[in-house]
Amino acid sequence: EVQLVQSGAEVKKPGESLKISCKGSGYSFTSYWIGWVRQMPGKGLEWMGIIYPGDSDTKYSPSFQGQVTFSADKSVSTAYLQWSSLKASDTAMYYCARVATISYLFDYWGQGTLVTVSS
Amino acid sequence: DIVMTQSPDSLAVSLGERATINCKSSQSVLYSSNNKNYLAWYQQKPGQPPKLLIYWASTRESGVPDRFTGSGSGTDFTLTISSLQAEDVAVYYCQQYYSTTSFGQGTKVEIK
Numbered sequence: 001e002v003q004l005v006q007s008g009a010e011v012k013k014p015g016e017s018l019k020i021s022c023k024g025s026g027y028s029f030t031s032y033w034i035g036w037v038r039q040m041p042g043k044g045l046e047w048m049g050i051i052y053p054g055d056s057d058t059k060y061s062p063s064f065q066g067q068v069t070f071s072a073d074k075s076v077s078t079a080y081l082q083w084s085s086l087k088a089s090d091t092a093m094y095y096c097a098r099v100a101t102i103s104y105l106f107d108y109w110g111q112g113t114l115v116t117v118s119s
Numbered sequence: 120d121i122v123m124t125q126s127p128d129s130l131a132v133s134l135g136e137r138a139t140i141n142c143k144s145s146q147s148v149l150y151s152s153n154n155k156n157y158l159a160w161y162q163q164k165p166g167q168p169p170k171l172l173i174y175w176a177s178t179r180e181s182g183v184p185d186r187f188t189g190s191g192s193g194t195d196f197t198l199t200i201s202s203l204q205a206e207d208v209a210v211y212y213c214q215q216y217y218s219t220t221s222f223g224q225g226t227k228v229e230i231k
Contacts, residue, residue: 106169
C-alpha cells in the first residue's frame, strides 16, 4: 500500500527556520517525483513544486522559487520542505503528494502538515 | 500560465439529485499528439487531503464510484455527480497538468 506520512504540526515565530518531512512507503521512492502543495486557511490548492528523490532534481513554481527549498534523503525514503526565515503569511497546511507516471498528476497524498507562524 | 476557473463557487443539492461542476481553462489542455485532455478532478472532504477522482478528463481512478463522471474537451470540462450521497459533501478541484500544473479555485458541494 502506497503511503505518504508527513511530520506533525508546527508552531513557529516569524524569522525562524523550519523543515517538514514526508516519508514514502509501499513503492519505489526513488522512481516517482514528489510534489508539494500549499493550502492557506480556507483557501484552495497551490502547487509549490516537485522533487525527484532519485537524483534530487527539483522544479519550483515561480511563485515559490527562492522562498522554500526542497530536498530528499533516499536512504530513508523521505522528502523535505524547508524555510530559512518564516513569515506569518507562510501559515498554511502543506501537503506532499506522489506524482503519478503521468506528469504533474498527484495520485497519493500525505495527510498534511499544519504550519502556524505567529509572534 | 494556464488559469483554471470553476463555476459555481458553491452549490447545494438534494440527496439523490444531480450535481454539476464546471471548469474552464484559459487555453486548451488537449494534447494533439495523443488526443488526451490533461485535466483531473480531486475531491477534498473536510479535514482530509485531496483525493484523485478523475484524470484524462474522464477516466475514473480505481475505486471511485461510477456516479462520478468527467466530461469535456479542450477548454471546457464538467464533473457530474449523478445522484448525490451524503458522503459526497466536499470541495472539488479541477487541475490541468498540460503545462506544469494549476488548480481551479474549488467548488463546495453541500446538501440542500
